Amino acid sequence: MRKIIVTEFITLDGVIEAPGGDETSHPHGGWQFKYRNQDPETGKYKVDELAAVDTLLLGRNTFELFAGYWPGQTGGGFAERINQLPKYVVSRGLQKVEWNNSHILRNVAKDVAALKHTDGGDILVYGSATLVKSLLHHNLVDELRLMVYPVTIGGGLRLFDDNLELKNFALKYARAVDNGVLILEYQPVV
Template identity: 80%
Template sequence: MRKIIVTEFITLDGVVEAPGGNETLHPHGGWQFNYNAPETGQYKVDELASVDTLLLGKNTYELFAGYWPSQTGGGFADRINRYPKYVVSHSLQKAEWNNSHILRDVAKDVAALKKTNGGDILVYGSATLVKALLHHDLVDELRLMVFPLSIGGGLRLFEDNRVLKKFELKYSRTINNGVLILEYWKREH
């Protein structure tokens, strides 16, 4: 069975909103840009190379589809444009980015996708989708790039719903700029 791997930029206070700056109107949007390092860029290229499918929420899909189709080259642009992309949305009517498909039901459609042939499936950002995936126990790995700052509020992955989810540390690395890369496996109960 294919694994679903969630990858997130996250602050010390657990915020995943607007790391790139223009995703929402968050007053501290773009918070991850002051921590660019060759190691983090290479990690993201290697991460993408380790999978063969993307799973995205509607907002992340629309942001990516507005940028990546016009990009070429490197270990990232060609790959992200070529890979199959599944977007989970109740309202999206068309998914025109190359090799894109719409899924409607997280529990049913994503569970079925995991049972298909192929490599692992990577979820970028897509906080609302990730919350639903966590709720339905569909996340196999969490990859968190933790940035050494607090922005005082915003969208978080882990809400105060008091549901216990256990993960085991698989890999950790500290980058010289203070960023932590943490990879966790889902722990079976």
Template identity: 70%
Template sequence: MRKIIVSSFITLDGVVEAPGGDETPHPHGGWQAQYRSADGGKYKADELAAVDTLLLGRVTYDTFSAYWPTQTGEAFADRINRYPKYVVSGTLQKTDWYNTHILRDVARDVATLKETDGGDILVYGSATLVKALLHNNLIDELRLMVFPISIGGGLKIFDDNRELKKFELKHSQVMDNGAFILEYKPIK
């Protein structure tokens, strides 16, 4: 069975954001850029090289499909453009990005995708999708790059829904910029 691996940049107060910081109108958007580091970049490149499929929410898909098809470079762009991409959306009707497929139902379609042949599946960003994956117990590994900053609110992957989820620490690493990489395995 394939594993679903969620990878997120997150603040100490639980806010998630893409490296560009332009997906929400937050007054402190772009906070992640000030913490870029060589060891963080290597971790992200190795993470992408270890999977062969991407799973995205519609908002992340829109951002990625507007940027990545015009980029090149083996570490990120070539892989992202080549890999099969699955976008979960109830509204998207068609895709123009190479090797992209639409899934409609998180619980049913993602569970079916996990049963197919292939390597592990990586979820970048996609906060709404991650919430649904957590709720449906479809995540096999949660990788958080935790940055030493608090921005007072924003997009989060853990809702205040009082749903108990437990995790076991699989790996931790301190980066030279003060951020932590924390890899967790959900306890089911």
């Protein structure tokens, strides 16, 4: 069975909203940007992470942001890889997708569970907060990777809401990068 790996940029106060800057109108959008070029290790981690999977799974908002940017990018290990990979977007509203090798799934519990049982390598989920919350609720996440940035932004979209669901995780990997970023990998304990 394929693994679903969720990867997130996250602040010390648990916010995942607008790390790049213009994803939403958050007043502190771009909080991850100043750390992006300070240490090449974080960039290498993201390139290696993408190279190790063979499918992307995205929520509608993240898919639309990516589809508006990545098809026009070339070069490097990241742009070519992300454009070539099969991409699945979970959406009840989208009727068609134009980005190369993209497909629509309608139901998280049914369709994503079925995708996990197909042949192939691991499946990577970027951002996609609403989708990730649903994947966690349905116990479909096999690994949670967090890049914790040493910044607080006082509020915004969080990965973990006050839903009172208890989920236990075991630490698989931890590394502190010179710029203060923590790379943490967890597996759910079932």
